[in-house]
Amino acid sequence: xxxxxxxxxxxxxxxxxxxxxxxxxxxxxLVGNNVLGEATAYLQRKSFxxxxxxxxxxxxxxxxxxxxxxxxxxxxxxxxxxxxxDENNDVVADEKSLVQALLDTPQDTDVxxxxxxxxxxxxxxxxxxxxKIPFISVPTAPSVDxxxxxxxxxIVRGMKKTFQMLAPIAVFADLNVLQNAPKKMIxxxxxxxxxxxxxxxxxxxxxxxxGEPYCPLVAKITREALxxxxxxxxxxxxxxxxxxRILIEALIKSGLAMLLFGQSHPASGGEHHLSHYWEMExxxxxxxxxxxxxxxxxxxxxxxxxYERDFIQLISESKNLENNIKTTExxxxxxxxxxxxxxxxxxxxxxxxxxxxxxxxxQVGGETLPGxxxxxxxxxxxxxxxxxxxxxRFTALKFLNEVVKVDHQIKVRN
Numbered sequence: 001x002x003x004x005x006x007x008x009x010x011x012x013x014x015x016x017x018x019x020x021x022x023x024x025x026x027x028x029x030l031v032g033n034n035v036l037g038e039a040t041a042y043l044q045r046k047s048f049x050x051x052x053x054x055x056x057x058x059x060x061x062x063x064x065x066x067x068x069x070x071x072x073x074x075x076x077x078x079x080x081x082x083x084x085x086d087e088n089n090d091v092v093a094d095e096k097s098l099v100q101a102l103l104d105t106p107q108d109t110d111v112x113x114x115x116x117x118x119x120x121x122x123x124x125x126x127x128x129x130x131x132k133i134p135f136i137s138v139p140t141a142p143s144v145d146x147x148x149x150x151x152x153x154x155i156v157r158g159m160k161k162t163f164q165m166l167a168p169i170a171v172f173a174d175l176n177v178l179q180n181a182p183k184k185m186i187x188x189x190x191x192x193x194x195x196x197x198x199x200x201x202x203x204x205x206x207x208x209x210x211g212e213p214y215c216p217l218v219a220k221i222t223r224e225a226l227x228x229x230x231x232x233x234x235x236x237x238x239x240x241x242x243x244x245r246i247l248i249e250a251l252i253k254s255g256l257a258m259l260l261f262g263q264s265h266p267a268s269g270g271e272h273h274l275s276h277y278w279e280m281e282x283x284x285x286x287x288x289x290x291x292x293x294x295x296x297x298x299x300x301x302x303x304x305x306x307y308e309r310d311f312i313q314l315i316s317e318s319k320n321l322e323n324n325i326k327t328t329e330x331x332x333x334x335x336x337x338x339x340x341x342x343x344x345x346x347x348x349x350x351x352x353x354x355x356x357x358x359x360x361x362x363q364v365g366g367e368t369l370p371g372x373x374x375x376x377x378x379x380x381x382x383x384x385x386x387x388x389x390x391x392x393r394f395t396a397l398k399f400l401n402e403v404v405k406v407d408h409q410i411k412v413r414n
Contacts (some may be wrong), residue, residue: 001029001171003083005252008221012260017215022262024198026148028170031248033241036063039113039138039172040070047052048343049113051078054101054124054135056091059116062140063177067115081105083123088288093122094155101127114168117185118144118292125152129165137168141181142189142248142295147171148255151264153276158283160276160390167259171252181189184291187366189247191297193254194360195271196226197351198303200267202395204347208331210394212265221257225250230360237364270388270397271299277387278375290373297361298370304354306384312397313403314347315341321404325360331404348396 005024012021030038043051051071060082071078081104083091091097101123105112112135114124121137121144128135129152137147146153152165194335200219207214229236229250236241254267264272275295282289315321321334337344352360358368367373370380388398 001031001249001252004249005029005256008256008260011217011221015215015217017217018216019213021215021260022150022258023167024256025167025173026256026259028171029148029252030171031045031173031175031245032254033175035172035174036067036138036164036177037135039067040074040076042136042170042172043071043076043111044074046111048076050106050109051076051111051113052105052109053078053080053113053115054083054105054120054127055080055115056083056085056120059140062115062180063138063174064115067138079104079106081225083120088286090289092121092155092283092289093119093126093153095157097123098126098154102130105131106370111136112191115140117141118146121146122154124128125150125165125167126154126163133167134169136174137171139171139173139187139248140177140243142173142178143181143185143192143291144189145251145254145258145267147173148252149258149264151241151258155280155283158280160280162264162391165264173248173252175241175244175248178248179239179241183239183365184294185238186239186244186247187364188291188293188297189251190229190364191293191295191300191361191366192235192267193226193229193247193250194300194357195269195296196222196254196267196309197357198271198300199265199269199332201265201307201347201351202393202397203265205344205396205399206265208344208393209336209399211336212394213263214259214265215261218257218261218266221260222254224316225253225257233360233363239390245406254331257357265393269393270303271296273387273390273393273395273397274299274383277383278373278379281379281383282374287374294367294373295375297357297366298368298373298375301354301357301361301368302370302380302384304351304357306400307348307351307396310352310400312345314400315344331383333399333403356394 115138206212
């Protein structure tokens with residue numbers, strides 16, 4: 001994976017998109033068998049004196065215990081912060097978890113080791129930034145693409161907000177650990193990769209219609225990571241070593257693309273807004289959480305339907321666009337859309353049919369319909385009309401709701 005970092009850095013240096021590209025602070029990415037020992041060797045080379053292992057009970061059993069065995073043979077001091085679950089037995093990246101992590105991290109700590117998946121990495125990323133110390137990533141499941149990114153989605157007073165924090169300085173992904181992750185978490189990782197179908201289309205649209213920043217290089221890196229996962233879906237479904245390696249490397253590569261760009265645009269569009277909306281509703285109802293990637297995978301198939309039926313058909317008729325102009329800003333958006341219509345249509349035409357998305361998710365054992373996740377029709381319709389407000393990002397979902405105000409009375413298959 002170090003080769004990938006070098007390739008991305010070299011490509012970024014020659015990129016002429018006009019955007020600022022972040023430096024990649026990640027020094028080492030190791031994906032392989034028995035790499036936890038390599039993690040402790042890295043700590044010694046960096047002369048770290050005191051580490052805190054940030055985990056929960058499950059992830060500590062998965063990798064934290066072995067990590068402490070390696071650490072006990074070195075001169076690196078360490079302690080553990082086992083994040084406490086809520087009443088639904090979920091560890092949530094909210095104010096309570098952040099306070100616990102900050103309180104359980106002694107002032108003389110000089111490195112945090114995030115042992116877990118998405119939520120634990122978000123808490124570690126936030127904590128390390130606030131304490132001005134680096135963190136190291138030890139994934140325990142190939143379930144999200146946020147291991148190498150800067151974004152930390154945090155629940156603040158019931159609202160999910162993404163804060164740009166620190167990326168890890170190193171990643172140690174042990175295939176033995178990842179292969180033993182729950183199958184649903186592996187399917188969730190695949191769902192998070194399939195999100196790139198809609199996120200890449202939304203990103204291109206936001207750029208062409210609204211002038212949002214865009215980088216063809218970052219888009220290419222992200223699409224290549226998506227395509228290898230889809231091409232090797234049978235390997236992922238087998239959850240053998242090859243399949244797990246393909247998935248975790250794709251997730252890491254997607255995270256590197258976000259890190260390079262400095263924002264989540266390439267990997268997070270309307271489908272993530274739906275997922276965040278559902279998550280906040282579950283929190284309000286005090287219901288157990290659903291895996292992020294599972295929600296995102298279902299959201300992709302929903303948007304594949306909505307974008308094909310409502311968006312592509314609507315923009316194919318110039319009168320449909322012109323009849324909905326209400327403000328000067330709308331007029332500018334519609335003009336941009338008409339000037340770039342073929343490119344916009346091509347971006348959304350690249351999204352597979354909803355049935356194909358569901359077939360891919362089913363192949364790796366994931367849920368494909370909202371009802372399977374406990375998301376009812378009313379919540380789906382509300383999210384399709386309100387979720388775009390969660391982010392200041394111009395997606396097709398935002399266009400449909402704020403410019404043309406399409407009624408999303410869709411038939412939700414359950």
